[in-house]
Amino acid sequence: MNWFKRKTYPDFYNAYAESFKGKNNPLEATRFIVFDTETTGLNPNEDLILSIGTVTIQNFSIDVSDSLECYVQQEHFNADTVKIHGILKAGSIRKIEETEAIKLFLKHIEGAVLVAHHIAFDVAMINQALQRMDLPKLKNKLVDTGQLYKKTKYVKDHTHYSLDQLCNTFNITMHDRHTASGDAYLTAVLFLKFAALLKKKKNRDLRLSDF
Amino acid sequence: MKNTIAERILDFLKGFPPFDALTHEQLFSIATQVKVHYIEKDNYIFKQNEDLHDSFYVVKDGAIGIYRGNSLVDECDEGDIFGLRALIRKDQYLLDAKAIEESIVYSMSSKVLEDIIITNPKANQFLIASFATNTRNPYSEEDKGTLFANESFLQPNTNSFTEVQSANFSKNPIVCQAHTIIKDACIVMSARKVGSIIITENKQPIGIITDKDLRNKIATGLHTISEEVESIMSAPVITFPPTITVAEAQIAMLKNEISHLCITADGTPNSELIGILSEHDIIVMHGNNPSVLIKEIKRATSAESLKFIREKAQELLKNYIEQHIPISFIANIISAINDAITKRIILLSITEIQEEPPVPFAWLAIGSQGRKEQLLLTDQDNALVFEDVSEDKKEATTSYFLKLAKGINNKLNTVGFELCPANMMASNPKWCLSVTEWKAQFKNWITHPDQDKIMLCNIFFDYDLVYGNHELVDEMSTSIFEAIDSYEIFLNFMGRDALKNPAPLSFFRNFLVEDSGEHKDQFDIKARAIMPLVDAARLLVLSHNTKDVNSTIARFKKLAEIEPQTKDLYESCISAFRILLRFRTQQGLKNNDSGRFIDLNSLSKADRLKLKGCFKPIKDIQDLLKIRFKLSQLL
Known part of the structure; x- marks a missing residue:
């Protein structure tokens, strides 16, 4: 159908796409948005987003006021994962439509660098949602905290470091684990620690290309 | 969201x-x-x-x-x-x-x-x-x-003496409704062991039943126990606000010929019931009134009965601390009670010996008791001075006073002031001397100071006449100042001693933070905060030749008068001292000990901040001593 190949997008998407043009912010002015999604399962092709949580890091401080936390109304429901994320189909938390959540998210991440732990999965989930809205994939520069951790070390390794493992290694008290916002916050603290380690390793101020 | x-x-x-x-x-x-x-x-x-x-x-x-x-x-x-x-x-x-x-x-x-x-x-x-x-x-x-x-x-603002006497009513009174059956109401009264029950409507008191009503109206057969309480309750009730004083309560009970008053939120029957005040409560309160205690002390005929009175004084102390009565006021009352007990014991001991003292003498409280800063029951520190006698009577006189002192020390021990482990007591021949011997001893301490003698000066220079001849004590005081005048370097020695315990900087987790960056895990509030202030005040007052001010607060007040340019620091020292003394007393009452060693785990952030606020003037007064007595060279 022609409808799928349209070249014009809604205003909110255009504003989002526009935000990446010709920008070359110094690192201090760069907004890093650390995010996490809770989903009905682990297959981006079948499962759906239940919640998105973000925190913003700018100039190496977490700004709690610049954060997003939204819960998404979904028809698809997987009872097996409820015990992980705790989000019930008809729970008391206020939920919004997926399209509404994506609009909020795009607005929030305009011009920003996205950071997540094992970011490929979260980005795939968002991209699937974008596709359902007939929109292209995310345009942000992406930083994976799992990879960033490996950059802070001298040896190459292929180990998969879980968020729990890293929080334990770096003495971060885990609160609100398996809520999107809670995990985003833990990931943000890890990001700050890794940035400090990377700076020490490079023995100079960091550049965006270091991430 | x-x-x-x-x-x-x-x-x-x-x-x-x-x-x-x-x-x-x-x-x-x-x-x-x-x-x-x-x-x-x-x-x-x-x-x-x-x-x-x-x-x-x-x-x-x-x-x-x-x-x-x-x-x-x-x-x-x-x-x-x-x-x-x-x-x-x-x-x-x-x-x-x-x-x-x-x-x-x-x-x-x-x-x-x-x-x-x-x-x-x-x-x-x-x-x-x-x-x-x-x-x-x-x-x-x-x-x-x-x-x-x-x-x-x-601290709530409670500087008035009336607060001391505000009536302590019982909160959470036992209540029932107007249609409650008399028998059911009585079952509740029995179970809760109370002599009255208040009938309420919308939480407001409308009537009261007391044991007297049950006697007069039920036991006489006028009413049966299956009727509703409304039929026998006394109404209306007499109400007062929670600020009622003992005197007001007594007058109201006498005037209305009743034994119970209802305490309501605004003092009228049209507000919420918050308590009940009975005649019994008033009697209990009177038993814990300082003037009543002092009367009882004067009538006491044995150390055992004095012990009982001193225990009541301890209860009084607890209440005062809880009510945030100013600490100097509390210290005065407790000292007055302690002095009265000691005086009574001296008289009882003289009677016991069955022989009047051969010459005039004076009984001195020394150390913290001499400064009237001892609120908790601790071990006793005292000394005795008697008038000079001719050489031939010396031995007999000394042995009389030693015997008397022994009796007094033992009785004080019975009351709860334990015998001093360091034997700083009048029954020790070293501290039971004629006035000439005391003068010689002071002179020796002052002109040949060493660490031990300075320590003795710190204890014995804070004496307070508890009983006996005032002139003997004046003579001692004069001799101290004369000796210091002739040997001023003594003050520098005292100064050095006053700096032996600098105040800590602050608290960090469960440690004290020291100037050196070191951490210590125990806080000795006496040695590290109270004594530095006490020692500084004593030294400065001595350096100004000022007699007869013995308490630390009075000393700093005097200093603020003499040196208006340093008034602000001295006033801060007074505030710090009050806070520390109250804090130590609270700790002691809570843990039933001397309150001296503070468990850092138990301190809240607010406590820490409060104590930390006291460390600053301590450090500054020590700096002042350092400069004034040129101690940096001496140290």
Whole structure:
């Protein structure tokens, strides 16, 4: 159908796409948005987003006021994962439509660098949602905290470091684990620690290309 | 919208002052605006002379050291606030803040400070006190009163004597409804072991049934136990506000020929019932009234009965401390009771010996008892002086007074003032001397000072006449000043001794922070905070040739008069001393010990701040001694 190949997008998407043009912010002015999604399962092709949580890091401080936390109304429901994320189909938390959540998210991440732990999965989930809205994939520069951790070390390794493992290694008290916002916050603290380690390793101020 | 991160920050902040004084909404609004910083070990948050950041900081994890140049001023741990002074004064930073450990720190904007915290008086007082403790000169005009801002706010304003006598009514009175069956009401009264039950309607008292009503109206057969309470209750009830004094209560009971008063929120029958005051409560209160206790002391005929009275005085002390009665007032009352007990014991002991004293004598309380600063029951410290006698009578006289002193010491022990383990008691031949012998002894201590003699001076120079001849004591005092005049270097020795225990800087986790950066895990409030003030006051008063002021507070007041240019520091010393004495007394009552060693685990942030506020004047008065007595050369 022609409808799928349209070249014009809604205003909110255009504003989002526009935000990446010709920008070359110094690192201090760069907004890093650390995010996490809770989903009905682990297959981006079948499962759906239940919640998105973000925190913003700018100039190496977490700004709690610049954060997003939204819960998404979904028809698809997987009872097996409820015990992980705790989000019930008809729970008391206020939920919004997926399209509404994506609009909020795009607005929030305009011009920003996205950071997540094992970011490929979260980005795939968002991209699937974008596709359902007939929109292209995310345009942000992406930083994976799992990879960033490996950059802070001298040896190459292929180990998969879980968020729990890293929080334990770096003495971060885990609160609100398996809520999107809670995990985003833990990931943000890890990001700050890794940035400090990377700076020490490079023995100079960091550049965006270091991430 | 849900905000998990802000909720988590709120959960953390609400555990610490001043945030615990804010409402949930205010705190949530603050939490949503927090910025979170990760600071590596040895990295700075701000440096001296750096331009102001538009925020202040709270330690979330780790530890931040505050430095003036290279010297540590304070260590901040979880929940501590820093970077506040510059923000409030709109000034450059005067101190460095550096991470001692890897830390996570929250920052909050000046807008948060202005909008929410400053408008909350309790939170505001806490903040002012918290930065004043790190200010270089908290006595300056600008910062005056800030050091103890917290203390004055935390204490309700109860400086009037009437508060002492306000009636202590029973809260949570037993109540029932008008249609309750008499038998059921009586079952409740029996079960709760009370002599009265109040009938309420919408929480307001409408009538009362007492044991007397049951006797007169039920037992006589006028009413049956299956009727409703309404048929036999006395109504209306006499009501008073919670501020009722003992005197008012007694008059009301006499005038209305009743034994129970209802205490309501506004004092009228049309407000909520909050308590009941019975004749029995009044009798109990009278038993714990200082003037009644002193009367009982005067009538007591044995040490055992005095012991019982002293225990009542201990209860009185507890109530005073709980009611935040000014500490100097409490100290005066407890000292008056202790003095009365001692006097009574002296008279009882003279009677026991069955022989009048051969010559006039004086019984002296020494040390903290001499300064009237001993509120808790501790071991006794005392001495005896008697008039000079001719050589041939000397032995007999001495042995009479030793025998008398022995009897007095033992009886004091029975009352609860334990025998002094260091034997600083009048029954020790060393401390039971004629006035000439005392004078010679003082002269020897002053002109040949060593560490032991200085320690004795610190104890024996704080004497207070409890019983006997005033002229003997005057003669002793004069001799001390004469000896010091002839050998002024003695004051420098005393000064050196007064500096042996510097005050700690502050608290960090479960440690004391020392000037040297060292940590100690025990806080000896007596040696590290109270005695430095006591010693400084004694030394300064001696250096001014001022006689007859024995308590530390009176000494500092006198000093403020003599040296108006240093008045602010002396007044801060008085405030600090009052806070410390109250704190020690509270600790002692709580743990049933001397209150001397403080468990740092038990201290709240507010307690820590309160104590820290006291350390500053201690350090400053010690600095003053150092300069005035040229101690840096002597040390």
